[in-house]
Amino acid sequence: GAGVSQSPSNKVTEKGKDVELRCDPISGHTALYWYRQSLGQGLEFLIYFQGNSAPDKSGLPSDRFSAERTGGSVSTLTIQRTQQEDSAVYLCASSLAVSGNTIYFGEGSWLTVV
């Protein structure tokens, strides 16, 4: 696609439920990133994929968070047993890992845990 696509754009869920957030990167981009942005805050790195592998998972806040990427393309970020502090915008980005440096962001998935 022309840009990074994320879905859903908005999600309201009850505390304790699991949620899945999807990211479809720019075609041909081998690197994929997940960031979290809490209200009025900066960008918090969560996880990075190179192809289907995740060399850096250091930013995942707890074991309730997991992510996978299949076919070197679509990625899913899963949050289990959601808590209110998980409410944030989850941003996905992609880049040409080898020869390019620019990270292109999607518009984010706005998650509200009630």
Add this chain to the structure above:
Amino acid sequence: QQQVKQSPQSLIVQKGGISIINCAYENTAFDYFPWYQQFPGKGPALLIAIRPDVSEKKEGRFTISFNKSAKQFSLHIMDSQPGDSATYFCAAGTASGTYKYIFGTGTRLKVLA
């Protein structure tokens, strides 16, 4: 050290004025410094970027100044317009297939009409 320090946290500028946002980094391995612009409800979008082999890069009203010895870089927005009101993030990374950018904490710019 991986931190990128950004200031100010917020900035109010009159229309036509100059907006200046500063960032400082610690890791001398960084060699790629982009700035991102984020409007409410949107994802960050690349605005302009610089590599340390130049001290300044200009694109339209936006200029990055880079001071390698001080490990500092700044964004200057000339003739600031109300449409420039957004949050700006600086970042630092490595040009050789980096895996993770380090972002500053952001500056909320408001340009008064």
